[in-house]
Amino acid sequence: MAKRITDSTPIRDGYFMPAEFAPQDGVFMIWPERPDNWRDGAKPAQAAFCAVAAAIAQFEPVTMLVSNAQFENARARLPEAVRVVECTTDDAWVRDCGPTFLIDGRGGRRAADWRFNAWGGLYDGLYFPWANDDRVAQKICELTNTDSYRTDGFVLEGGSIHVDGEGTVLTTEMCLLSPGRNPDLDKHAIEKMLCAYLGCEKVLWLKDGIDPDETNGHIDDVACFIRPGEVACIWTDDKNHPFYEQARAAYDALSRMTDAKGRALKVHKLCLTKKPCLLHGAETIDRVAGSIPRESGEVAIASYMNFLIVNGGVIVPQYDDENDALALSQVQAMFPERRVVGVATREIAYGGGNIHCITQQLPRA
Amino acid sequence: MAKRITDSTPIRDGYFMPAEFAPQDGVFMIWPERPDNWRDGAKPAQAAFCAVAAAIAQFEPVTMLVSNAQFENARARLPEAVRVVECTTDDAWVRDCGPTFLIDGRGGRRAADWRFNAWGGLYDGLYFPWANDDRVAQKICELTNTDSYRTDGFVLEGGSIHVDGEGTVLTTEMCLLSPGRNPDLDKHAIEKMLCAYLGCEKVLWLKDGIDPDETNGHIDDVACFIRPGEVACIWTDDKNHPFYEQARAAYDALSRMTDAKGRALKVHKLCLTKKPCLLHGAETIDRVAGSIPRESGEVAIASYMNFLIVNGGVIVPQYDDENDALALSQVQAMFPERRVVGVATREIAYGGGNIHCITQQLPRA
Numbered sequence: 001m002a003k004r005i006t007d008s009t010p011i012r013d014g015y016f017m018p019a020e021f022a023p024q025d026g027v028f029m030i031w032p033e034r035p036d037n038w039r040d041g042a043k044p045a046q047a048a049f050c051a052v053a054a055a056i057a058q059f060e061p062v063t064m065l066v067s068n069a070q071f072e073n074a075r076a077r078l079p080e081a082v083r084v085v086e087c088t089t090d091d092a093w094v095r096d097c098g099p100t101f102l103i104d105g106r107g108g109r110r111a112a113d114w115r116f117n118a119w120g121g122l123y124d125g126l127y128f129p130w131a132n133d134d135r136v137a138q139k140i141c142e143l144t145n146t147d148s149y150r151t152d153g154f155v156l157e158g159g160s161i162h163v164d165g166e167g168t169v170l171t172t173e174m175c176l177l178s179p180g181r182n183p184d185l186d187k188h189a190i191e192k193m194l195c196a197y198l199g200c201e202k203v204l205w206l207k208d209g210i211d212p213d214e215t216n217g218h219i220d221d222v223a224c225f226i227r228p229g230e231v232a233c234i235w236t237d238d239k240n241h242p243f244y245e246q247a248r249a250a251y252d253a254l255s256r257m258t259d260a261k262g263r264a265l266k267v268h269k270l271c272l273t274k275k276p277c278l279l280h281g282a283e284t285i286d287r288v289a290g291s292i293p294r295e296s297g298e299v300a301i302a303s304y305m306n307f308l309i310v311n312g313g314v315i316v317p318q319y320d321d322e323n324d325a326l327a328l329s330q331v332q333a334m335f336p337e338r339r340v341v342g343v344a345t346r347e348i349a350y351g352g353g354n355i356h357c358i359t360q361q362l363p364r365a
Numbered sequence: 366m367a368k369r370i371t372d373s374t375p376i377r378d379g380y381f382m383p384a385e386f387a388p389q390d391g392v393f394m395i396w397p398e399r400p401d402n403w404r405d406g407a408k409p410a411q412a413a414f415c416a417v418a419a420a421i422a423q424f425e426p427v428t429m430l431v432s433n434a435q436f437e438n439a440r441a442r443l444p445e446a447v448r449v450v451e452c453t454t455d456d457a458w459v460r461d462c463g464p465t466f467l468i469d470g471r472g473g474r475r476a477a478d479w480r481f482n483a484w485g486g487l488y489d490g491l492y493f494p495w496a497n498d499d500r501v502a503q504k505i506c507e508l509t510n511t512d513s514y515r516t517d518g519f520v521l522e523g524g525s526i527h528v529d530g531e532g533t534v535l536t537t538e539m540c541l542l543s544p545g546r547n548p549d550l551d552k553h554a555i556e557k558m559l560c561a562y563l564g565c566e567k568v569l570w571l572k573d574g575i576d577p578d579e580t581n582g583h584i585d586d587v588a589c590f591i592r593p594g595e596v597a598c599i600w601t602d603d604k605n606h607p608f609y610e611q612a613r614a615a616y617d618a619l620s621r622m623t624d625a626k627g628r629a630l631k632v633h634k635l636c637l638t639k640k641p642c643l644l645h646g647a648e649t650i651d652r653v654a655g656s657i658p659r660e661s662g663e664v665a666i667a668s669y670m671n672f673l674i675v676n677g678g679v680i681v682p683q684y685d686d687e688n689d690a691l692a693l694s695q696v697q698a699m700f701p702e703r704r705v706v707g708v709a710t711r712e713i714a715y716g717g718g719n720i721h722c723i724t725q726q727l728p729r730a
Contacts, residue, residue, distance in 0.1 A: 003445055068453035071500060075507070080368055084507050086451050088433035135436060142440070142449050143508075 003147040004138075005110070009196040010149055015102040015110050016199025019165030019225055020309040023364040026061035027310065028140055029053055030358065031074045032092035033067060036288040037127075038351050039281045048347040049092070050077050052315065052355055055341045057081045059313040063143075065089065065136070085143065090118070090133040093353060095220070096157035097130075098360035099137035099148060102199065109365035111148040112197045113137040114156040119215050120180025121155070126214065126352070128290045144362065154193050155181045159218040159357050161194070164225040167201040167260030169194050174208045174217030181216075202260035206250050210234070210243045211301040211352075213292075220356045221303040222250050226268065226334045229259060234305050235269035242276050242299050268334050270304055274322035277302035279350050294350075302346070306354035307331060309338070310361070317354045318342040368512040369503075370475070374561040375514055380467040380475050381564025384530030384590055385674040388729040391426035392675065393505055394418055395723065396439045397457035398432060401653040402492075403716050404646045413712040414457070415442050417680065417720055420706045422446045424675040428508075430454065430501070450508065455483070455498040458718060460585070461522035462495075463725035464502040464513060467564065474730035476513040477562045478502040479521040484580050485545025486520070491579065491717070493655040509727065519558050520546045524583040524722050526559070529590040532566040532625030534559050539573045539582030546581075567625035571615050575599070575608045576666040576717075578657075585721045586668040587615050591633065591699045594624060599670050600634035607641050607664050633699050635669055639687040642667035644715050659715075667711070671719035672696060674703070675726070682719045683707040 010016065031049065032038050038045040053062045057079055065087035066074040075084045089097070096119070099111035116134045118125035141148040162170045175181070176190055185193070191203045209217020223233040233254050234247040241247075254267045282296040304327035307316040314335050318324045324342065332340040348354050375381065396414060397403050403410040418427045422444055430452035431439040440449045454462070461484070464476035481499045483490035506513040527535045540546070541555055550558070556568045574582020588598040598619050599612040606612075619632045647661040669692035672681040681696050683689045689707065697705040713719050 002448065068497065068500075071504070075503070083367065083510060086453060086504055088451060132433065135433075138440070139436070139451055145448060 002141045002145055005147055005149045006152070010102050010110065010112060011196050011199045014104045015108065016165070017100055017163045018103050018363045019163055020361060021225070021227060022165055024060055024311050024361045025364050026063060026362045027056050027308070028094050028098055028360045028362065029062060029064050030087070030089050030092040030094045030136070031064055031066040031070055032351065033070050034091055036286040036291040037091055039284045041284070044347040045351055046074070046077060048343070048345050049358065050079070051343050052345065052358065053082050054079045055315045055343050056308070056310055056359070058341070059310040065094070087136065087139055088132045089136055090127060090130050092351070093357050094136065094360040095159045095357045097133040097136045098158060099140050099146070100158050100198070101146070101361070101363050103363055103365055107365050109146060109363070111137065111141050111146050113141065113148040113150045115151065115154060116157065117155050117180070119157065120178065123180035124178070124216070125180060126292050140360070149197060151193070151197055157215065157218065158360060159215060159220045159353070161198065162219050162224045163198055163200060164228050164259060166228050168204060169198055169200045169202070170204045170206070170219055170223060170225065170231070172206045172209045172217045172219050172222070174212060175215060175219070178216040200260065204257050204259070206253055208246050208249065210246050210303065214301060214352050221301055221306055222246065223254060224305060228261070229263040230266045230268065232268045232270045232305065232334055234272055234303060236272040241272055243272055247272065268330070270330050271323045271326050272304070273302050273319050277319050277321065277346060277349055300346075300349040301352065302349040303354065304331070306356040308355045308359045308361070309335070313339045313341055315355050316340055316342050317345040317349070319346050319349065320344065367506045367510055370512055370514045371517070373514075375467050375475065375477060376561050376564045379469045380473065381469075381530070382465055382528045383468050383728045384528055385726060386590070386592060387530055389425055389676055390727045390729050391428060392421050392673070393459050393463055393725045393727065394427060394429050395452070395454050395457040395459045395501070396429055396431040396435055397716065398435050399456055401651040401656040402456055404649045406649070409712040410716055411439075411442060413708070413710050414723065415444070416708050417710065417723065418447045419444045420680045420708050421673070421675055421724070423706070424678040430459070452501065452504055453497045454501055455492060455495050457716070458524070458722050459501065459725040460524045460722045462498040462501045463523060464505050464511070465523050465563070466511070466726070466728050468728055468730055472730050474511060474728070476502065476506050476511050478506065478513040478515045480516065480519060481522065482520050482545070484522065485543065488545035489543070489581070490545060491657050505725070514562060516558070516562055522580065522583065523725060524580060524585045524718070526563065527584050527589045528563055528565060529593050529624060531593050533569060534563055534565045534567070535569045535571070535584055535588060535590065535596070537571045537574045537582045537584050537587070539577060540580060540584070543581040565625065569622050569624070571618055573611050573614065575611050575668065579666060579717050586666055586671055587611065588619060589670060593626070594628040595631045595633065597633045597635045597670065597699055599637055599668055601637040606637055608637055612637065633695070635695050636688045636691050637669070638667050638684050642684050642686065642711060642714055665711075665714040666717065667714040668719065669696070671721040673720045673724045673726070674700070678704045678706055680720050681705055681707050682710040682714070684711050684714065685709065
C-alpha cells in the first residue's frame, strides 16, 4: 500500500506540505523512555507526554508510538482515546524523525521521508546510533498507507522548517547550513531541495535559532506561520534574557521579509519566559557514552513558540513561569477562532524540546 | 479508541464470531524469524510467508506484523500491496495469539483477547517465554481501534475453534481439555466460556486432532465449516497414513452431529497427502533451551484442511505431493463461487502449522 518513490519529486507530482493550520486527520507522538536523556527514568516526562496527548485528543485522534518494553505501561497511563502502536525508536522526537506529510489539494496524500541523523550525525549529533529513528518515517507511512519520497542523501528534521502552505518555507541558516547536515550542498542547492520536496517556491532564511548546541537552531523555537502572510516570533525586552539577541534578530529579519506571494509579513510578538528555565535533577539521568551529558543548572530550551496547531485548537507549553498566562493570551489573540490549551511541559524542555518537537500532524488529504 | 471490556461478555452484548466465509476487511500475518523453530535462519519460511501474503493480497488487504530487526528485510521482500507494521512477537502464529474478532450484525466490531500460553504453558508448551505473543491480540486491537474482551484466566488459541456464525462451535477434546490449557475448568465450564465469548449456543466436540505433541490437536488441521450446515473433514483410504485413524474418527463423528440450528451436518471429504510430509534439514535449526527440538525425518503436520477462506477465494497449502491437485479440486468443488489458489507451504509445515495457523482475518463489521 505504501510505495517508495525515488524517480520523481513532490513538486513535479503536484504535492506540497500544507501549513500546520490546515485541517488534520490526527497527530503522531512517540513515548519517551531513554534514561540517558530523561531524568528519573523518564517517568516525569512520560506524565507530561500523557498530558500533551490528552490535550490534543480533545481535538483530534492521537497515535502514540511505543517500544515493546513500554507498551503495557504506556497503554495503562494514556487516555483511552489515544491509540497505542508499537514502534522502536531511539528517542521521542517525531517532529524530527517522522515523515513530512504532503497533499496535492485533490485528495492525494504522500510524504517526504528525509534522512535523519540525530541532529548532526557524527559531526555534532546528540546520540549514536539513530538507525531506529531513521526508520520511523517509513513505519508511519506504512501504518497510514502513504506513498513516500525517500530523499536518500538529504538530511532534514521537521522542526527545522515551517511552511505557509502557499509556497513559502521558513528556516534557519544555523541548522540547515550546519556541517552535520548536508555539508556537500551549498545554500542554493539546499533551497532547491526544500522547494522540490516541500512543493515551495521561496525560502526565507533566519540566521540563528536559540539552541546552537542541541538542534542547531530549529525554527520551531523561534517563529512560525499562523496564517498566510502572518508569522509569530519570540520577543523579549529583557536584555539579560539568554535568547534576547536571537529573538530581536529574528523579529527584525522577519519584519523585512516578503513571502512567496509577495506579501510583506505581519509579525506577531510572542513572549519568552520571564526567567530562564533551568534544568533540575540531572543527577538521575543515566550516563552513557555517545549521548550528550546534561547537567543541573543548564538553560533548557523553553520557548512558548513550540506550540502545536490542531483542528480548532492550539496546544501551548507552560513552564510554571510568570509569563505563562501572557503567552496563552498572546497565542489566543493570534488564533481567535481556536481554543488555546496550555500544558505544563517543563519536563519536556528538560529533555531538549517541547510540544511541537514531540508531535507530527497528519494533514487531511 | 480501543477499550478493554472486563465487566461484560460478547454474548450479553450481542456480539458473535462470524464464520470465516463471511465478508472480511483484511488479514493479519506475522513474519517468521526465530531460528530455533525455522530451519536455515527462517529464510525459506519467510519466502513461503511472502507467497501466502501475495496470494491473499489478490483478494483483500494484508498487514504483516514484523519485528524491528526484520522490518527492512520484510518490507523489501513482501509485495508492495502488503502493509508492514512493527510488532514484537515470540513466533509467527497469529491465528493462535491474535484476537478473535466478533461482530454484532449491526455494524459493530469487537474482539475476544484470550490468554495465550504457547500451546500448553509450563505443562507442555512449545516455547518459553510467550509474553510478547500474549500481547499481540491487544496490539492488533489498538491498531484497528477495536474494543476487546480480555478473558483473563481463560486460555484459548484461535486454531482450536471453528464456528459457523450461526451458533455452532467446533473443537477438539484433545486440545481444550488438555492439562496445559484450563485445568481448573471441566468440559461444561469450557463450553460456557466458548459460548459466552464466541456468541454461540452449541459446542461440537471431536475427540482428537492430528498433532498431539504440538498444538494438542487443533481443529484447523482436521475439519472446518464451509457454509452453514456443511463441514469439510480430512479423509484417507490408506490405513498406513499416520493420520488415518484420527481422520476416520472425525469423519464418523461429524456425520452423526447436528448444529445449533438442528441441521444434520453434511460432511465433505478432503484428502490428505499421499505420502507423509517429513521434515528435512532440521540440522540448521538453532538449539535453544526451552524450545522443543525438531529432528529431520519427523512427520510434519501437513494438512490441506489448513486453508484460509478470503473474500472470493480460498488459499490452500500445497506440499509438493501427489495429492496436491486432488486437494485443490476438492476444495474448489466445496467452494464453486470462489477462486482456489494453491501455495507451496512445506516450509510452513516444517515449522508446525500452515496457512490457517499463520493468518487471522478481520471480519467486516
